[in-house]
Amino acid sequence: MTAGPLVVENATIGYGRVAICEGLSVDIPEGEFTVILGPNACGKSTLLKALARMLKPSAGRVLLDGKDIHSQPTRAVARRLGLLPQSPIAPDGITVADLVARGRYPHQGILKQWSAEDERVVAEAMAATDISELASRGVDELSGGQRQRVWIAMVLAQQTPLLLLDEPTTFLDITHQIEVLDLCAKLHREGRTLVAVLHDLNQAARYATHLIAMRDGEVVAEGAPADIVTADTVRQVFDLPCRIIDDPETGTPLVIPKALASARL
Amino acid sequence: MSTAQSAREQAPALDAPRAAIEPAPRSRTARRVLGLLALVAALALLAVLSVAVGSRAMDLGQVWAGLTDAGSDSYPVVTELRLPRTVLGLAAGAALGLAGALMQAMTRNPLADPGLLGVNTGAAAAVVTASFFIGSFGFTETILFAFLGAAVASVAVYLIAGAATATPARLALAGAAVTAAGYAYVSAIQLMDAATLDQMRFWSVGSLVNAHVAPMLPVVLLIGGAAVVGVLLARPLNALALGDATATGLGVDPRVLRVAGIAAITVLAGTATAVCGPIVFVGLVVPHVVRAFTGPDQNWVLPYSMLSGAAFLLAADVLGRVIARPAEVQVGIVCAVAGGPFFLYLVSRRKVARL
Numbered sequence: 285m286t287a288g289p290l291v292v293e294n295a296t297i298g299y300g301r302v303a304i305c306e307g308l309s310v311d312i313p314e315g316e317f318t319v320i321l322g323p324n325a326c327g328k329s330t331l332l333k334a335l336a337r338m339l340k341p342s343a344g345r346v347l348l349d350g351k352d353i354h355s356q357p358t359r360a361v362a363r364r365l366g367l368l369p370q371s372p373i374a375p376d377g378i379t380v381a382d383l384v385a386r387g388r389y390p391h392q393g394i395l396k397q398w399s400a401e402d403e404r405v406v407a408e409a410m411a412a413t414d415i416s417e418l419a420s421r422g423v424d425e426l427s428g429g430q431r432q433r434v435w436i437a438m439v440l441a442q443q444t445p446l447l448l449l450d451e452p453t454t455f456l457d458i459t460h461q462i463e464v465l466d467l468c469a470k471l472h473r474e475g476r477t478l479v480a481v482l483h484d485l486n487q488a489a490r491y492a493t494h495l496i497a498m499r500d501g502e503v504v505a506e507g508a509p510a511d512i513v514t515a516d517t518v519r520q521v522f523d524l525p526c527r528i529i530d531d532p533e534t535g536t537p538l539v540i541p542k543a544l545a546s547a548r549l
Numbered sequence: 550m551s552t553a554q555s556a557r558e559q560a561p562a563l564d565a566p567r568a569a570i571e572p573a574p575r576s577r578t579a580r581r582v583l584g585l586l587a588l589v590a591a592l593a594l595l596a597v598l599s600v601a602v603g604s605r606a607m608d609l610g611q612v613w614a615g616l617t618d619a620g621s622d623s624y625p626v627v628t629e630l631r632l633p634r635t636v637l638g639l640a641a642g643a644a645l646g647l648a649g650a651l652m653q654a655m656t657r658n659p660l661a662d663p664g665l666l667g668v669n670t671g672a673a674a675a676v677v678t679a680s681f682f683i684g685s686f687g688f689t690e691t692i693l694f695a696f697l698g699a700a701v702a703s704v705a706v707y708l709i710a711g712a713a714t715a716t717p718a719r720l721a722l723a724g725a726a727v728t729a730a731g732y733a734y735v736s737a738i739q740l741m742d743a744a745t746l747d748q749m750r751f752w753s754v755g756s757l758v759n760a761h762v763a764p765m766l767p768v769v770l771l772i773g774g775a776a777v778v779g780v781l782l783a784r785p786l787n788a789l790a791l792g793d794a795t796a797t798g799l800g801v802d803p804r805v806l807r808v809a810g811i812a813a814i815t816v817l818a819g820t821a822t823a824v825c826g827p828i829v830f831v832g833l834v835v836p837h838v839v840r841a842f843t844g845p846d847q848n849w850v851l852p853y854s855m856l857s858g859a860a861f862l863l864a865a866d867v868l869g870r871v872i873a874r875p876a877e878v879q880v881g882i883v884c885a886v887a888g889g890p891f892f893l894y895l896v897s898r899r900k901v902a903r904l
Contacts, residue, residue, distance in 0.1 A: 336794075336797065336798060337797065338794060338797050357800075358797070358800045358801070358802050359800035360800075361800065362798065362799050362800025363800075365798075366798060367794070367795070367797070367798025368795075368798070369792060369794030369795055369798065370794070371792070372791050372792045372794065372795045373657065373790065373791055373792040373795070374791070375790045375791070375845035376845065377840075377844050377845050378844070378845050379844075382844075382845075382846065383791075386787055386788060386791060386799070387799070389784060389785075389787070389788045389799040389800060389801070390799055390800040392784065394781065438791075439798070442798075442799065448798075450794075
């Protein structure tokens with residue numbers, strides 16, 4: 285198997301002197317929708333931040349296209365790798381179109397002003413996320429679900445083959461969660477490589493084509509959801525006794541937590 | 550993300566009329582360009598006023614003679630006093646307006662002003678220290694000490710805030726701490742030593758009155774150079790406005806950007822403060838008013854703040870010369886008296902944009 289576009293090589297990653305992950309190795313396969321999951325504080329967001337070069341490993345390396353990500357100019361990386369962080373900030377009074385346009389930053393230079401190409405890419409990104417009719421609206425007047433689509437459009441305007449999404453569904457209600465995940469699945473079908481951190485096991489099993497399950501800073505299981513979402517793995521990762529059935533909608537694994545003995549009384 | 554907002558989404562019927570009222574992007578750009586032209590025109594008018602109006606009343610003929618005829622009676626006042634004063638007002642006002650806009654953009658804090666980097670206190674502390682140990686010295690030396698003090702203070706704030714790991718919140722806290730400690734130190738020295746108090750009085754209220762003895766060329770070059778750097782930071786600052794994480798994803802290194810921004814602010818505000826003394830409200834109020842007109846795009850906020858800062862300071866200075874004739878009110882006082890209530894009005898009207 286050839287190495288994917290993003291590879292973590294024997295990395296120690298953490299905040300300050302506290303290491304969250306030690307000796308971690310992960311290979312993100314090209315063209316897959318990879319979902320990283322695990323219990324709170326398992327290191328999944330830490331891993332995503334390392335992939336996004338927001339954290340520099342104190343040992344080991346993160347490779348983008350085979351080269352150390354920290355040795356490449358950050359703007360060049362930004363043309364390969366887009367990032368939607370957990371809580372991005374929308375400046376007060378900014379319009380949807382202006383926010384999406386900021387995704388063009390890595391394609392611009394001091395002398396290279398706003399071009400027709402930029403204009404076209406921004407319009408496409410807004411069309412792909414179904415927010416074209418919101419273009420002149422203020423971002424602060426949108427609902428959570430609309431706002432999340434605006435942010436995804438901003439990252440799409442960056443035109444990167446790789447997309448990293450840090451808990452893109454966390455603050456949304458269930459309808460908007462599914463809407464965002466359907467959008468992610470569409471972006472994946474169009475040929476992009478996606479990596480997302482998700483909380484919901486069943487959503488991960490339904491949408492991911494590749495799963496990375498983590499616990500205590502280590503990868504516990506990795507592979508296609510159908511192969512690794514088993515009662516054993518779920519117990520190993522989440523300490524959750526469960527049954528696995530086929531999702532009646534999609535046939536993907538569906539995790540049913542077991543009722544506690546005491547609750548049955 | 551409140552329930553009220555999601556309720557609004559349920560009513561798409563409201564969208565159509567709303568979209569119709571919104572100005573099209575093109576007309577918004579047209580408005581911004583027109584505003585810029587109006588600002589330049591206002592600046593030119595104010596510059597003429599600043600040369601023509603002063604505590605000594607003269608007609609336009611005398612002003613013209615004062616500019617063109619070195620032998621005329623009005624030449625010493627017009628060319629040797631008012632002209633450098635006008636140039637200094639333009640340069641210092643532009644520097645303070647731009648430094649304030651940069652500071653607010655960099656810290657994502659709408660209440661930040663260059664003073665928060667310790668620039669004013671640093672300058673004051675350096676001047677009192679020098680005058681305590683050396684005794685009396687000239688204006689050029691004062692400027693030099695003040696500039697060094699401003700630079701040392703902003704570097705200290707940056708280091709205390711954690712240098713490369715500095716966050717907007719830590720910068721603001723470190724700045725507040727250094728400012729408080731600096732003021733305590735300045736007051737203590739002034740109380741201990743009456744001669745220092747005298748030396749400081751000449752400097753401590755913001756004023757353009759010493760323009761004719763200031764080294765204008767270095768002042769204008771320093772401010773001009775730092776202004777070019779500052780305005781070029783507009784695009785990365787636009788990315789930084791979306792949060793440090795988003796900025797990183799877009800290919801901006803927030804640490805590098807903060808160093809560049811702090812350097813530009815230090816030179817801009819440090820130079821202005823060193824020559825004029827502390828003038829506080831320009832850097833705080835001007836970017837607020839500007840953002841209410843231009844919106845949050847730094848490509849417009851920064852040049853607008855620069856020109857508006859120059860216009861505001863020059864207008865305040867001209868006003869200060871005429872309201873208490875034949876005496877003068879220092880520009881720092883006029884700025885505070887005019888800017889303070891206006892700022893309160895903006896806050897109460899909630900026109901102040903959250904960053």
